[in-house]
Amino acid sequence: MHPAFSVIFFTVASGAGFGLISLLFIADSFKLGGGFSREELTIGGLIALGLIVFGLLSSTFHLANPKNAWRAVTRFRTSWLSREGVFAIAFMPLALVYLASIWFDAPLWLRETVGFLTAVLAWITVFSTGMIYACLKTIRQWNTPLVPANYLALGYASGSLLLLLGAVRAGLDTTPYIAMSALIISIAAVLKAIYYFWIRSPGLTPTINTATGLTRAKVKLLDTGHTHGTFLTQEFGFKLARQKAGLLKVVVFALGFGLPGVMLVWVFEQQGGLAAAAVAAMAGIAGAAVERWLFFAEARHVVNLYHGAQRC
Amino acid sequence: MRLGLVIDLDVCVGCHACAIACKEWNASGTIGPLSDYQPYGAEPSGVWFNRIRHYEMDEYPNNKTVNFPMSCMHCEDADCVTVCPTGASYKRAEDGIVLIDQDKCMGCNYCSWACPYGARELDRSSGTMKKCTLCVDRIYDENLPVEERQPSCVLTCPAHARMFGDFDDPDSAVSRVVRERGGYPLMPELNYNPTNTYLPIRRKPVIGVETKPKGGLKESIKQFANRLVRR
Ligand code: SF4
Ligand code: SF4
Numbered sequence: 001m002h003p004a005f006s007v008i009f010f011t012v013a014s015g016a017g018f019g020l021i022s023l024l025f026i027a028d029s030f031k032l033g034g035g036f037s038r039e040e041l042t043i044g045g046l047i048a049l050g051l052i053v054f055g056l057l058s059s060t061f062h063l064a065n066p067k068n069a070w071r072a073v074t075r076f077r078t079s080w081l082s083r084e085g086v087f088a089i090a091f092m093p094l095a096l097v098y099l100a101s102i103w104f105d106a107p108l109w110l111r112e113t114v115g116f117l118t119a120v121l122a123w124i125t126v127f128s129t130g131m132i133y134a135c136l137k138t139i140r141q142w143n144t145p146l147v148p149a150n151y152l153a154l155g156y157a158s159g160s161l162l163l164l165l166g167a168v169r170a171g172l173d174t175t176p177y178i179a180m181s182a183l184i185i186s187i188a189a190v191l192k193a194i195y196y197f198w199i200r201s202p203g204l205t206p207t208i209n210t211a212t213g214l215t216r217a218k219v220k221l222l223d224t225g226h227t228h229g230t231f232l233t234q235e236f237g238f239k240l241a242r243q244k245a246g247l248l249k250v251v252v253f254a255l256g257f258g259l260p261g262v263m264l265v266w267v268f269e270q271q272g273g274l275a276a277a278a279v280a281a282m283a284g285i286a287g288a289a290v291e292r293w294l295f296f297a298e299a300r301h302v303v304n305l306y307h308g309a310q311r312c
Numbered sequence: 313m314r315l316g317l318v319i320d321l322d323v324c325v326g327c328h329a330c331a332i333a334c335k336e337w338n339a340s341g342t343i344g345p346l347s348d349y350q351p352y353g354a355e356p357s358g359v360w361f362n363r364i365r366h367y368e369m370d371e372y373p374n375n376k377t378v379n380f381p382m383s384c385m386h387c388e389d390a391d392c393v394t395v396c397p398t399g400a401s402y403k404r405a406e407d408g409i410v411l412i413d414q415d416k417c418m419g420c421n422y423c424s425w426a427c428p429y430g431a432r433e434l435d436r437s438s439g440t441m442k443k444c445t446l447c448v449d450r451i452y453d454e455n456l457p458v459e460e461r462q463p464s465c466v467l468t469c470p471a472h473a474r475m476f477g478d479f480d481d482p483d484s485a486v487s488r489v490v491r492e493r494g495g496y497p498l499m500p501e502l503n504y505n506p507t508n509t510y511l512p513i514r515r516k517p518v519i520g521v522e523t524k525p526k527g528g529l530k531e532s533i534k535q536f537a538n539r540l541v542r543r
Contacts, residue, residue, distance in 0.1 A: 001425075062420065063419050064418075064420075064421075064434055064436065064439035065419035065438070066418065066419075067418075068415075068416060068418035071398035071399065071400070071418060072397040072420070074399050075396060075397050078394040078395070079394065079395050079396060079397040079422075081395065081397040081422055082397035082398075136395075136425055137428070137502050137503075138426060138428045138502070139425070204501075206428075210498075210500070210501055212367060212378070212380060213496045213497075213510055213512065214367065214513070216369075217370035218370060219367050219369050219378075220367065221366075222366040222367055222368050223365065223366040224363075224365055225363055225364045225366065226363070227356055228355040228356050228357045229357055230357060230360070230433065231357075231433040232424075235421065235425075301425065302428045302499065303427075303428065303430040306380075306382065306429075306430055
């Protein structure tokens, strides 16, 4: 699949934003490491909302006809893309009420309830983003529960690193934040590893024989019938060499999980905590971006069978 | 009603006439225009609803060229419709035709991801998704003589490799030919239940390939001499 920059930016930025605000709620309710101040919580929440809004805006650059984008919320009953839109929109006022209840010192029950709902909706929205891809039967590499799991794990990993950065800046006891980051990053790394092993042979896939129904003998493409590329070859024809994919997987692990892990230890040992936390957050997000690019580049749509691929 | 096409792979000669007729009719039809990019340039490309690909089955000397026309299959369980977030893609209950409302489409490409058959193509100049309409504006046109109320591709095919009809009616010509010739859907394992059906290539006796007869002693001497004496 053709990796579109706007979609990569959208899923990485909004994933980090949704992760950050969910974990911010946890940090707020349990007063982790002493607890953030009112201002710090509000600023953190606004940064999360900024990431989400920028992400959503960038996703509209992917549309060929954005003037009809408002209609995208009308098919909630069947389309995961529509559900994602609805949940993201429902999330916004809740998140704003939550931030307002922090800022204006609203009664605790209100703050907790709205915060909880905000966190749950953030979770559901990221899950829906993953399901946009996971529900497609035409792309075997995406059609697995591992995909929404990965979207959630990476979104929350990025969010936890941003939160840790905030905790270091605020001068809190960072131990619970480091523990939380370490846990989520480990889960994300394990899930990603399982996924990478799984897509090496993702089960039974259609072949050129079932695609053409010519099952009695070997089939090969003679001619695609067009002189230059078509929409189909541009959208689905992207190919990535196995070696390059392997190299990028190493980058994903080193940048996305390894480096942040080392930096967590560094922060724990208090050797220039702020710089280390910043490096961890940046590396985590950059790793997630490489992961997302690879997620698209490695996916192979069955339409390639009609363009000569023997199996997908 | 469940309208669709039957394509006889045994008969299709791969002339692309159906694709041209389709483009001609639909470019000025309900969903048109169908943009072309650089039509006379170095890299011509554009929107087509019907594409013909060519495959080779088996190996020499048993090989056979198969011409393979493909357009929208008007699937019964069409994910292209369910994934569409705007409601632009829809399937008509009365005849099973899958259409795209050009006034609602936002050009997100999601439906084209969901289609296994490559039937949907984005028109870059209108920013909307386009696909085969089964010539919905022809087949119901009462101003046309009855025999012309058929999709353009079917009418134009010089080899009569295409048939159009109602698959819900067991006595229709399409249902009968599918029964008799063992018509099959493409990629059945994805469970889209495509309406369009393909008729298989008939098995024919393999034509023997004679090896070149060996020359006699005289021929061998001549060849030997030729190799020795270089001109
Ligand atoms: S062939 Fe593709 S576009 Fe046509 S109905 Fe089936 S899934 Fe949809
Ligand atoms: S491209 Fe248009 S028809 Fe296709 S899913 Fe998006 S809005 Fe629906």
